Amino acid sequence: MENKMSKMKFILADIILINLAYILAFYIRFDTMISRQFLAYIPKYLENAIYITLMKVAIFYYFDMYKTMWKYASITELLNIVAAVVLSNTVVISFLFARQENFPRSIYVIATLLDLALIGGLRFSFRTFKIDELFNKFDSVEKKKIMIIGAGDAAALVIREFRNHVQLRSEPVAIIDDNKNKHGKIINGVKVVGGREDILEAAEKYNVDEIVIAIPSASRKDISDIIEICKQTRCKLKILPGYYELIDGKVSIKKIRDVDISDVLGREEIKTDLGQISSYIANKSVMVTGGGGSIGSELCRQIAAYGPKELIIFDIYENSAYDIQNELKRTYSNLNLKVLIGSIRDKDRLEEILKEEKPDVIFHAAAHKHVPLMEDSPKEAIKNNIFGTLNLAQLSDKYGVEKFVMISTDKAVNPTNIMGATKRVCEMIIQSLNANSSTEYVAVRFGNVLGSNGSVIPLFKKQIEEGGPVTVTHEDIIRYFMTIPEAVQLVIQAGAMANGGEIFILDMGEPVKIMDLAKDLIRLSGFEPDVDIPIKVTGLRPGEKLYEELLLDEEGISNTKHDKIFIGKPTFTDYSLLLKSLDNLEALLKDGTQEELINQVKVIVPTYKDNEEVNGKIIRDSEKSACN
Template sequence: MKKKNFILIILDIVLINLAYILALYLRFDGNIPQLFMETYINNVIAISLIKIIVFYFFKLYKSIWKYASIDEMIDIVLASIVANALAMAYMTLTQVNMPRSIYLMAPILDMAFIGGIRFSYRALSRVKNGTPKNLVGCKRILIVGAGSAGAMIIKELRNHRTLRSIPVAILDDDLKKKDQNINGVPILGNRKDIPRICKEENIDEIIIAIPSANKKEIREIVNETRKTKCKTKIVPGMYELIDGQVSIKEIRDVEIEDLLGREEINLDMDEICGYIKNRRILVTGGGGSIGSELCRQIARFNPEELIILDIYENNAYDIQNELLRKYDDLNLKVIIASVRDKKRIDEIIEKEKPDVVFHAAAHKHVPLMENNPEEAIKNNVFGTLNLVQASDKYNVKKFVLISTDKAVNPTNIMGATKRICEKIIQSKNEESNTEFVAVRFGNVLGSNGSVIPLFKRQIAEGGPVTVTHEEVIRYFMTIPEACQLVLQAGSMAEGGEIFILDMGEPVKIIDLAKDLIRLSGFEPNVDIPIEITGLRPGEKLFEELLLDEEGISDTSHNKIFIGKPIFTDYNYLLKELEKLKDVTSTGDIRKIKQSIQNLVPTYKVYKQLDSSKKENKDSRKSINKIPTTSSLY
């Protein structure tokens, strides 16, 4: 037993006996009858033993009392009540008579003495260690949010002296809280007062402590913090916290995902479990950004076997090791293969017999595919065809294609090849027992090759940050959110659908660049220049999510919509694909693009755009065909 605990037990024995004697003293106005005093002395060992055992059971000797809070006080109250109830039961059973009022006064005095000795230790620790002795060099902290998270941050900052951070003020939008305080820290105003309070109080750092806040509220608060020169940090949303508990280690810098991401996705776990649990799941491109996150999400639902297929062994190796560390009982297999290899794909599907295939393997970089159209066609189009035909042949139950908004009215080779993939799955679905569906969404935050990692590298190098056009806008979604919605859409699939995910509000890329520069602690076009480089080949100002003729219908999930099938002639498609294969083998880019246009009439070579009003107006009209208030704009 630790020395401190031994001392605490001795103190408790003294205090609980002192409480009984004091209760007797108060009951008889200082003249304790000898009978009751002798009765108590004869039972003092039994009473002390009962109470110490109860205190031990309630873990009063395992708490670190210099961090004691309301939880520890509740434990003391409950322990005192239970201990005295058992002591009374013992004395009743042994027919020992004591005044009934003693049984009421004793627990109250126990609470006062037992709690008092412990919280006095915390008070002494607070006086001794709560504030750094030398305030020079300490960060002055402003906390936004006067709720439980804000109170916890104050406690954590005071308990971790090595951080040398002092909570100076709190802001909260609840007007009723103004001029009050939390643990001695005053509430001085609301979020609009951030610039003023930072200046008046010489604030060094701002912590946003509102885990329940939605993304719009976070953006508004961050907009106010930008008016200061203070570093801004944030407590993550409640769904990111372990058991909802806030601690110093959870506080992190504000990230672009906090500003662009949406609210936590509500998933129908039963529906997802219904087609993944105890099923054999194959993920192609399983080592990529989307594929690897799909594997992480799928592993949570206890598949019979998870099969990762990828041509790049390093990525596959990384996700394999990660999943095996997290899921000891996961039946995992990694296959290195190319979706281009028809014979190999046939062998894999026949041998592994997957119930569900998530097809995420694809070439996706627009400029690279413009310069290498043959590779885009071989991988995206014929790789998908190989998987679709093998899945049909060997009775895969469900096939989910990961598609892109660039497949809509494509202006680049990559988008056109993905539109062909959508046609393959929609037409094959008409004659197959396999349920073939596609899930279409926009840009994914932080994925390999996306704009955000590029901007971060450019900022780290001192700039410039390159933006292709001042008017370019894109839809963004976080990787986990995209994959969660893919899984949910898969559970809704009946065959032939193109599921369209709610991508939220479009974001100007130049605004995104400015946000990242500010979040990195710099001023756009002052510390880090922004350079306009011109649109790249095949790049649009605005991406779309829906073809004119597709129409859209709701689903049971408010972030998932369905575009109706518009192409179903599989045999015609096969003939055109044979022509495309022949043309692709020639390497003639002009003929390749002409062949693609025969397959995808909406495909056109996109000219370099200026920011003319007509171009912008036409593009915005295309976007606004998607529902606005309920979903996608």
């Protein structure tokens, strides 16, 4: 109702209440409306009523009393009303004394108190009595029933937010909290009905449609455990982000988001050595290739926070580069930012940039990465990934780049596709060139990142929105997952640790079965797998492996001082031999067949096998284990 009441309606209401307050003040002072004194003063008041009214309305306007959204009113707004009423009555008293129109002193006191009651009461009725909600109760549209997990300050704020946003048609009906001392207590009119063991029963009893997890202080492990229980309810799941995500510390409806798969994984926040990172990025010129992509753009965001002397974004796709440019300009107004368009295949363009900009550090994230697409276009994978990296790595040596950090992938380990094989060649370029250069070359190897362009998560979400089916290539396929910010934090940290020649391997946690991932996403969306949303097994795609590895057998592994970063020892350092092999590969790009190209890559990467051969062995071994 408040939204519909215009400023003019409030002014008209105040005009009535201001005059009513004085008439009531005379009535209270003289006990009756027909007394001689009452009848004597009223005409005198009416002669000045227009001046009194205009002065008070003007002062109320000055105090923003016609702009405030009163259903959100707090102690601040109450004090504002008191100040406006006291000041306006002081001005009126001064005005009347100046005109020598004096009333009994008690009239001014009573009128002031009545102003507070009437003017303030009107406004606070929108908050205290929820006038808009009373009207909404006659609405025939059914509301969503909300259950809130957590009975703390955040829950109280969430309940208030739902009530203040009646357009959401959501009604909190129950609260869950593990603290037994809170059971049976009521928060903002909603009862705490039990602990996490009561979630399923409460969801059924209160016909809950949606669950909101409102425990911003909880660990990710706790959140993951709670989500596991909530998934069984068939309710839509939402979550209030943790304190580390609530940058401004404010709880609002806008901050509540859908539960996503990163919440299910329950991985704790990465701890980084800020001092060590700053030492090689702060006040340095840093270049990010593929800076508009999923990993590249997050690299730019995090690098910008460390105060580089200059940040150079290099990408062939102008739209994505433009997006991250605008974002960084908004967030870091003092950042010295340069966005350059070009391809890593174009050695002349790269040389022009490195000669002019002289970057101190390069993060190389530009690559073709989509496995099935590269299986159909192997020449493009070879040109871009292998020779693009070779161009950049050689020019980095030529122009004295201090540190070169390349993004690699778990698909480079015993690859079964051309994309993975080309990334393995990139690792070999990095390791062999490091032995012949003053530049420190390193690679950072990790698995899939949640939500990146082309990853399975956005695909599943879109399929669920469309009503299914959700497509999984094989019932037993597994992958390692990490969030984009988490992966990038570790990439930057690994760069700080680098001495040159290492392949850093990130701890990806436990592997995830893609079939389980699909079922989790369906349940998180409030549906039942294979009941509401079907799951369809489509068969492995070209080049796809049932499982990925993070380490070659011969690499071994050693720890670093960071518990989520490991080092694989160098396995290839013969730069001249590699260049000869790459010369042969480049010749085949011009004149050879696709089969000859693939065979040459297999010569360079002996662990490159056909995916049918690798997957067939995995399935046979699995069947033997099951029989035993």
